[in-house]
Amino acid sequence: MASVEEIKKEINRLKKETDTTILAHAYQGQDVLEIADIVGDSYGLAVKAQNDPKENIIMCGVRFMAETCKILCPRKHVFLPNPMAGCPMAEQFTKKEVENFKKENPEYCVVAYVNTTAKLKTCADVCVTSSCAVEVCRNIENEKILFIPDPNLGSYVAEKVPEKQFQFIDGGCPYHARMRKENAQKVKEKYPNALLLVHPECPKEVVEMADFVGSTTEIMDYARKSDQKEFIIGTEISIVEHLQFECLDKQFIPLSNQLLCSDMKATTLMDIYHTLKKEAGEEIILDQDTMDQARHSLEEMIRLG
Numbered sequence: 001m002a003s004v005e006e007i008k009k010e011i012n013r014l015k016k017e018t019d020t021t022i023l024a025h026a027y028q029g030q031d032v033l034e035i036a037d038i039v040g041d042s043y044g045l046a047v048k049a050q051n052d053p054k055e056n057i058i059m060c061g062v063r064f065m066a067e068t069c070k071i072l073c074p075r076k077h078v079f080l081p082n083p084m085a086g087c088p089m090a091e092q093f094t095k096k097e098v099e100n101f102k103k104e105n106p107e108y109c110v111v112a113y114v115n116t117t118a119k120l121k122t123c124a125d126v127c128v129t130s131s132c133a134v135e136v137c138r139n140i141e142n143e144k145i146l147f148i149p150d151p152n153l154g155s156y157v158a159e160k161v162p163e164k165q166f167q168f169i170d171g172g173c174p175y176h177a178r179m180r181k182e183n184a185q186k187v188k189e190k191y192p193n194a195l196l197l198v199h200p201e202c203p204k205e206v207v208e209m210a211d212f213v214g215s216t217t218e219i220m221d222y223a224r225k226s227d228q229k230e231f232i233i234g235t236e237i238s239i240v241e242h243l244q245f246e247c248l249d250k251q252f253i254p255l256s257n258q259l260l261c262s263d264m265k266a267t268t269l270m271d272i273y274h275t276l277k278k279e280a281g282e283e284i285i286l287d288q289d290t291m292d293q294a295r296h297s298l299e300e301m302i303r304l305g
């Protein structure tokens with residue numbers, strides 16, 4: 001039986017042999033992060049992949065992230081090591097539903113969070129990340145915005161852009177959306193000196209209690225730079241572990257143990273190993289029209305943000 005260290009060594013050898021770069025979303029486990037070449041959030045990873053010289057990419061994350069990578073790097077071979085790793089929020093609407101809404105409400109601009117499938121991106125007018133959503137929505141010419149698929153992030157943006165009229169559809173991230181004020185109160189009582197750092201995918205009642213609200217990358221940067229020593233982390237639980245590894249003199253506490261995304265934890269070292277050996281994993285294949293239309297909504301994000 002091989003040890004974890006031996007598998008990691010073999011993965012590092014195979015990466016070189018197969019001209020492959022491994023990207024890992026920050027919600028992956030520590031073992032995956034340790035063999036990754038680039039770690040970050042979904043859009044940031046896809047952008048960095050564009051400038052990477054390697055021919056093959058393994059995206060350790062969920063399907064929409066691998067699709068975004070393929071859209072921005074159409075000439076590269078992009079692999080999802082565990083094809084079962086999806087995102088329930090990204091897949092909660094069909095393209096047809098959004099197209100029907102657009103037909104009935106042509107005055108609306110459809111804004112899609114980057115956490116959407118490639119197909120949904122093709123019918124969006126513009127994409128947003130959690131860190132640029134406010135700026136992009138402010139700069140949109142239309143007065144009316146349909147914000148998909150996360151009504152929590154959408155409501156957070158709508159408060160900061162009161163001059164626009166927002167419409168949402170029920171849904172959101174099943175993990176962040178289940179957080180409640182009581183979760184925050186309970187942890188704050190136990191750690192009264194800790195700062196509460198929250199992702200805007202959490203409901204308003206939790207966001208309102210936060211000392212800082214931001215994307216995963218922004219939360220991590222804030223905690224690294226802060227002089228404070230204790231932090232309650234209101235986003236996926238792996239961020240607690242990664243920050244703990246990075247900042248040994250600080251303490252990180254999860255807002256709730258329920259903030260654990262099983263899809264983000266689906267990818268294992270063995271999935272990556274077998275993908276490198278071409279024995280498992282799935283190459284992301286998108287037709288040219290889908291890639292072109294979806295890329296247009298990402299380019300609009302750059303133009304407006």
Ligand code: SF4
Nearest residue numbers: 062087088089173261
């Ligand atoms: S944490 Fe939520 S938004 Fe992120 S991949 Fe999991 S289900 Fe999707």
